[in-house]
Amino acid sequence: MKLKTLFLSLSLLLFLSCTNRSNDVDKDYAGIVNPFIGTDFTGNTYPGAQAPFGMVQLSPDNGLPGWDRIAGYYYPDSTIAGFSHTHLSGTGAGDLYDISFMPVTLPYKKAEEPLGIHSKFTHDKEEASAGYYKVHLTDYNIWVELTATERTGIQRYTFPGGEAAVILNLRKAMNWDATDDTYIEVVDSVTIKGYRFSNGWAKGQKVYFVSRFSKPFASVQLDTLPIIRENQPDGTSYIAQFNYTTTPGEQIEVATSLSGVSMEGAMNNLLAEVPTNDFDKYLAYTKKLWNSELGKININGGSKDDQVNFYTALYHSMLAPTIYSDVDGSYYGPDGNIHKTDGGINYSTFSLWDTYRASHPLFTYTQPERVNDMVKSFLAFYDQNGRLPVWNFYGYETDMMIGYHSVPVIVDAYLKGIGNFDAEKALEACVATANIDSYRGIKQYKELGYIPFNQEDEHNAENWSLSKTLEYAFDDYCIAVMAQQMGKTDIAKEFYKRSENYRNVFNKENGFMQPKDSKGNFQKNFSPDEYTEYICESNGWQYLWSVQHNINDLIDLMGGKQRFEQKLDSMFTYNPTADEDLPIFSTGMIGQYAHGNEPSHHVIYLYNAVDAPEKTQYYISKVMNELYRNTPDGLCGNEDCGQMSAWYIFSAMGFYPVNPIGGVYELGAPLFPELKLKLANGKTLTILAPNVSKENIYVNGITIDGKPYDKTQITHDQIMNGATIVFDMQSEPKSK
Numbered sequence: 001m002k003l004k005t006l007f008l009s010l011s012l013l014l015f016l017s018c019t020n021r022s023n024d025v026d027k028d029y030a031g032i033v034n035p036f037i038g039t040d041f042t043g044n045t046y047p048g049a050q051a052p053f054g055m056v057q058l059s060p061d062n063g064l065p066g067w068d069r070i071a072g073y074y075y076p077d078s079t080i081a082g083f084s085h086t087h088l089s090g091t092g093a094g095d096l097y098d099i100s101f102m103p104v105t106l107p108y109k110k111a112e113e114p115l116g117i118h119s120k121f122t123h124d125k126e127e128a129s130a131g132y133y134k135v136h137l138t139d140y141n142i143w144v145e146l147t148a149t150e151r152t153g154i155q156r157y158t159f160p161g162g163e164a165a166v167i168l169n170l171r172k173a174m175n176w177d178a179t180d181d182t183y184i185e186v187v188d189s190v191t192i193k194g195y196r197f198s199n200g201w202a203k204g205q206k207v208y209f210v211s212r213f214s215k216p217f218a219s220v221q222l223d224t225l226p227i228i229r230e231n232q233p234d235g236t237s238y239i240a241q242f243n244y245t246t247t248p249g250e251q252i253e254v255a256t257s258l259s260g261v262s263m264e265g266a267m268n269n270l271l272a273e274v275p276t277n278d279f280d281k282y283l284a285y286t287k288k289l290w291n292s293e294l295g296k297i298n299i300n301g302g303s304k305d306d307q308v309n310f311y312t313a314l315y316h317s318m319l320a321p322t323i324y325s326d327v328d329g330s331y332y333g334p335d336g337n338i339h340k341t342d343g344g345i346n347y348s349t350f351s352l353w354d355t356y357r358a359s360h361p362l363f364t365y366t367q368p369e370r371v372n373d374m375v376k377s378f379l380a381f382y383d384q385n386g387r388l389p390v391w392n393f394y395g396y397e398t399d400m401m402i403g404y405h406s407v408p409v410i411v412d413a414y415l416k417g418i419g420n421f422d423a424e425k426a427l428e429a430c431v432a433t434a435n436i437d438s439y440r441g442i443k444q445y446k447e448l449g450y451i452p453f454n455q456e457d458e459h460n461a462e463n464w465s466l467s468k469t470l471e472y473a474f475d476d477y478c479i480a481v482m483a484q485q486m487g488k489t490d491i492a493k494e495f496y497k498r499s500e501n502y503r504n505v506f507n508k509e510n511g512f513m514q515p516k517d518s519k520g521n522f523q524k525n526f527s528p529d530e531y532t533e534y535i536c537e538s539n540g541w542q543y544l545w546s547v548q549h550n551i552n553d554l555i556d557l558m559g560g561k562q563r564f565e566q567k568l569d570s571m572f573t574y575n576p577t578a579d580e581d582l583p584i585f586s587t588g589m590i591g592q593y594a595h596g597n598e599p600s601h602h603v604i605y606l607y608n609a610v611d612a613p614e615k616t617q618y619y620i621s622k623v624m625n626e627l628y629r630n631t632p633d634g635l636c637g638n639e640d641c642g643q644m645s646a647w648y649i650f651s652a653m654g655f656y657p658v659n660p661i662g663g664v665y666e667l668g669a670p671l672f673p674e675l676k677l678k679l680a681n682g683k684t685l686t687i688l689a690p691n692v693s694k695e696n697i698y699v700n701g702i703t704i705d706g707k708p709y710d711k712t713q714i715t716h717d718q719i720m721n722g723a724t725i726v727f728d729m730q731s732e733p734k735s736k
Helices: 002-018 263-273 279-294 304-316 359-366 368-385 406-415 423-434 442-448 465-485 489-498 501-505 551-558 561-573 603-610 613-626 640-653 716-720
Strands: 059-061 082-084 100-105 126-129 132-137 142-148 152-158 162-169 178-186 191-199 205-213 219-229 232-246 251-259 297-300 330-332 338-340 664-667 674-678 684-688 698-704 707-709 713-715 724-730
Touching: 059 132, 100 142, 100 152, 100 251, 132 279, 142 279, 152 263, 152 279, 178 219, 191 232, 191 263, 205 263, 251 263, 279 304, 297 304, 297 640, 304 640, 359 368, 359 406, 359 640, 368 406, 368 423, 406 423, 406 465, 423 465, 423 489, 442 465, 465 489, 465 501, 501 551, 551 561, 551 603, 561 603, 561 613, 603 613, 603 664, 613 640, 613 698, 640 674, 664 716, 713 716
Parallel strands: 178 232, 684 724
Antiparallel strands: 059 082, 082 100, 100 162, 126 132, 132 142, 142 152, 152 251, 162 232, 178 191, 191 205, 205 251, 219 232, 297 674, 330 338, 664 713, 674 684, 698 707, 698 724
């Protein structure tokens, strides 16, 4: 053992001395990012420009509706019909696309609606990196460049000369979005202001804007039409055309700031963030922001594609949640009123059913200050809406998906000592949200210990009774842990009991979680293979493991470790039939495991609990190497506001939060020979695997701070103390 440790130490020293490291301070992380990853297949990402967590997502729109174009852009398309300032990253919801500009030469090219004014483009004249996008509009010979600060999008158009125009279309709407009312006012020869109100996934969405052109327009044409509802005019739709005579190579910049509060708020944002016309200056600013954020994790070694995949994943993890408050802290609340932060930032766009699993735990290491503000944003939403958010954006609760997963985000931050939010109020908000009897079956859940499948919930079109029971049980566990930590023993006792409700839907006869009716009878003719209305975007195989807070008890329910391992094996080897018509969310399939959807994300790591870590290592490596690729179709499922990417980031580091609030991380197999995570306390977590490769995917031994380590978990404290973890990798599983 001593000789083995000495050999590993000498190999490590040789590796460190021979590794050719660039100075990570000067490293262009932003340039490594490939924003086109996920723009094809089901990723639903956009390639445009955004600052980290920015309010503005300035990106091209192909101009046609459809599920493939939910992010506005779909890589196989060949048209661009505008560059709009708001987009959702990797969701299944088609909304936003606000404040859309399109530069043209005259006469412009127009097709029948819904495409309208557009241009062809080709990918060989298109490029993108973190905070930057560039494309050539073939039909007009115009180059378009995009960048963005936190609340402002900056466009630069390079014209071929001759008569040209910039068109601002506030009338157009796509997918779930519908235009309610718009307004454009010319302030002076280079400045306009206005708003676009819409109804879609976000009801009553309000986006105010101010735009400044770098060159006075020669003339302006305003086209208005009434918006008709129930045979009556109700609102106005605007399209504006700003006309120019240009010289060959002439460049015109357009800077547009957004606000959810007012046109005055948008003007203040513009003056604070982009006071002058200087595209290159703001591009450099945003690139610096991205390099600072991406540089918090420095990797060395691995293939070029692996590095691109990693930094693109880290980039994707910081596109949401999004800044929602203006520079003065003002924001529009769900109560329809204007509010102001206490000096921090109000955030929106919380895809919590997805992101509570890995995105938010990742933020506790890379973004602790933002975590504090995000929790405060939850508490403000609670004050203004009467409950914590489920899936909110633009001051509206969409109620998409299930659970009350603000709770684990709050509790994780509290247990890790992050921020200065009011813990008493936070616990109050968690308890109150978990006790709204009229909301999505909570009354039945409390009375029966589960949600019956035969009682429709008037507040939600989908039933999803089994999934709700399991999701609520986890959230209740989180409340119990926080209450216990705060000395609230009565609350802790109540919610610990509720956290065991998963037991009430476990059928020992077949070894699956199974829907029950209101009389306590399991659903007849249940098949775990089927996708039914009782299970949220998954089947019985995929939701079986949703007891992240008590895996040991789940093992006991299944009959012990051996049976549990056999069931896991079946999960990964029981393949759907070739002719089976799988739903759109069942992608990235390995047997019944669906990496393209979030309920499966922790399952690979459960082999650690039954003393089979080599299987965890095998499947982690398989997913990282096969289901994340440096191609437009390189994501096997919806990016879901960063969760798909956060799984990859944690897994590439070599550990993952199976229980997102547990303070314990399951070890897997790292992807890179060297990785350093810079922590906010000034320390650095170092992960070393000198001999890792596509073949050497198994862990033979681990040392932490030079001492042999035989556990399959590490703790939050070890991470925050800046441990050095060394993995000895080999091509075969470690002999037992």
